[in-house]
Each structure stands twice: as C-alpha cells, then as structure tokens.
Amino acid sequence: MDCQMPELDGFAASRQLADLKKAEQLPNIPIIALTANALKGDRERCLQAGMVDYANKPIRKEHLARILHKWLPAKFIPEAHAEGSLEGVVVMLVEDNRINMEFAIEMLERFGCRVITARNGLEGIAEARKEQPYDIILMDVQMPEMDGLTATRHIRVLQQGGITPVVPVIAITANAMKGDREICLEAGMDDYVTKPLQGEQLKSILLKWIPPEKLAALNARRTHQKQSGALLVNADIVEEARAVIGQEYGNILRLFVKNTDYLLATIERSIRQARDPEVLVMYAHSLGSSSGYMGATRLCELARALEKAAHAASLTHGDITKLWPLYEELQFIWQGTCYQLHHQPTTKNQSAAA
C-alpha cells in the first residue's frame, strides 16, 4: 500500500481495512506500506495504521522478494529444495563463541559452502560492507561489542540504501523461547536457527532462503568448471577470427557448431563400426583444422591426437575401437568449448570496461 495517494491516503485506507479485519469482514491479510522516504517515525505511523511492515521506494527486487517471504504464509513459499546442493554458497558467519564458530564452520564447509567470519556485530557490519560476494548472513544474537539484533538493523539500513547486497539474515538463537522469533523478525531478520546447530536443520534453512536462481547459477558454473579444467578457448585467436571474419562471425560460429556436431557424430560411428581408419583420419583432420581457426585450442589438440592415432592404426591395421576414450574426451571438451565460444567478450577493451 502506497502511503501518499490522493482521495484517501495509505494510512487512512489501512486503518479502514484494519477495522474491517477486526470485524472479521475481511481476511487477515498483511498490509505492507510503500513509503517514499524513510522518515523517522514513518515506521511507527505505518504500524499504528495497521500495516505490518514497510518498504522504501524505489523498492528493489531483492527487498520485495524478502518482504514477501517474510509475510506470506509458508504454504505460498516453495518449500526448501531439500535435495539442493549448497556447494559454492558463501555464508557470512557472525558468532563470538569460538567453539560454536568452529562447529558451524565445520558443518558449512561440509555442505561445500565458503565461510566468512566475524566475531561480533561490529565486525559483521564491517565484513558486510567489504566488496566481497556473500549469499546469506548467519548472525548470533548475544555478542559483545554489538549484539546481533542491532547489527541486523544496521545491515538492513545499508541494504536498503544499496550500500550492501540484499541477502537474507538468519538468527542463531541460544534458546527458542517464545518471543525470540518475534524479537528476531522485528529486528529485520528473516528466520532463525537454534543452538546447538544441527546439520540438517542448518542445511534446510540455507536452502530455504538462498534464491533458487542463485543455486541454479552456482550449479551451472560448477558443471562448466568441471568441463573446463584447462582453458578450452584461446581468446586471442577468437579475437583475430572476429576481426578477420567481421560481421559474418556469428554465422560462421553457427556453421562451425553444426559442422563439429556432424564431424563428431561421424567419428563416433566410425570408431563404433571399427572400419576404415582412413575416413577417421580425414574427419579428425577436418575437425583439427576448423577448431584451430576458431580458437578452440583444446578441441584442436584432441582432434590432432585422434588424427595421429587413427593414422597409426591404419598403417598397422590396429584396433581403432581403442580410440573410443579419445572420442569421449572430444565430446566432453566440445560441450565446454561451445559454451565458451558463445560467451567470449566481444573485444578485450569492452570486456575490461564491463
């Protein structure tokens, strides 16, 4: 609900709706205020008018998502993708107790997370402000120097000001006393876990709060990295090819992809049928030269190796089915190469500026 509107402003409208809710003439649906400026006292005005929370305009996507998560009944929120992998997720852990910290780090690292640590609220804020990526904050509540509730309030202000990335903050509470949950949520935390931390509980809360797109992106990057243990594409050659071919580069790349798929299919058939090593030599040679031009360095090396091996087999009447692992590697490398060729920055200068 926008606060400033003609005819009837958001505060008045919200009060009327609150009355209807009290009279049970309306279902008890949370009203979130949209305020133009976070004036001191705005929050109180909103709460008094019967709104449960507020968001500053211009509202950012992440903040909107967070606030909807916070106020929508759990049934509307997709349940934690419990089977998901947390590998590559960066967790900021703010905890003063050394032993607790070690336990938490151990668990998180077992999930494949990377952990950034801070020993109290002040350090937590300092870490949050650093230019480093992190996906979620785990915040102890009781800490010296600055407690977790205060630190969270500060971090939320930084997030709303666009100074730090908008990430979920999960409280680590010592005792799940009734009311603890409310205190944490009131401070702007999204959810909480209780001490002593338990692996499954911790994992499911992380999976619940880290956006699925983020997990999917990490997953894709991981797969891609596995395929590209070594550099698959030589950027200098790609750049040169672009310069030489000019506007036709896109078409040539498409042609190259289609041709490589065809060559690989033919190579596969040829090895399976174990006939005609000369044909295999010819196709491997063709793949080697075209991938060389396109800057697909690793593919080129493998094609050359295949060509050589097939040539040797043809001279000695050797068994070319033994070349199958080489074909499999070619196929594997081709997936990553294809991806990299399509994601090469246009020129070095532009990529430096991006």
Ligand code: MN
């Ligand atoms: Mn503590």
